Amino acid sequence: AQRVTQPEKLLSVFKGAPVELKCNYSYSGSPELFWYVQYSRQRLQLLLRHISRESIKGFTADLNKGETSFHLKKPFAQEEDSAMYYCALSGKTSYDKVIFGPGTSLSVIP
Template sequence: AQRVTQPEKLLSVFKGAPVELKCNYSYSGSPELFWYVQYSRQRLQLLLRHISRESIKGFTADLNKGETSFHLKKPFAQEEDSAMYYCALKGAGGYQKVTFGTGTKLQVIP
């Protein structure tokens, strides 16, 4: 069975402070990991995927297979980063079912 755990329901940080949203996963095969974001009154959208190894809006995430983690990080939080963030997992290659975590609400305090 595949499982994604996001331990924090809410994370509050001050503007300019570093951000780390935690994500741990359980999967027996080779996983693909994603971060999705949902801004207020907008639809769910892909933020980044680990295979792309890119930085989007200053966010990065590194897949750590040893710790089975895929934490999302940003060095300096901005007010516009306030949103719901969901970590998601699927098996590598072709179609595989996507499993989402329960989400973390990031609140950036001005």
């Protein structure tokens, strides 16, 4: 079954501390992995996708196929990082749907 799990519903870190949001997935094949973010009173938006291998707003995510994980990391959290984060996957064809995880609410304490 295709599934995305995010074990933490809530995560609080102090400003300047490292942050890691966990994401595990199950998928038969090689999926595309994404992280989406929703800031307060804003729309859901793409943060990064593993295929582009970019670092966005200081965030990176490494795909670990052995552990089927795609954890999101940032070395020094900022207050503006407080938001809801969703991990998602899809297949690599034009006909594959996007499956979202339940989300993790990150709160950065000043």
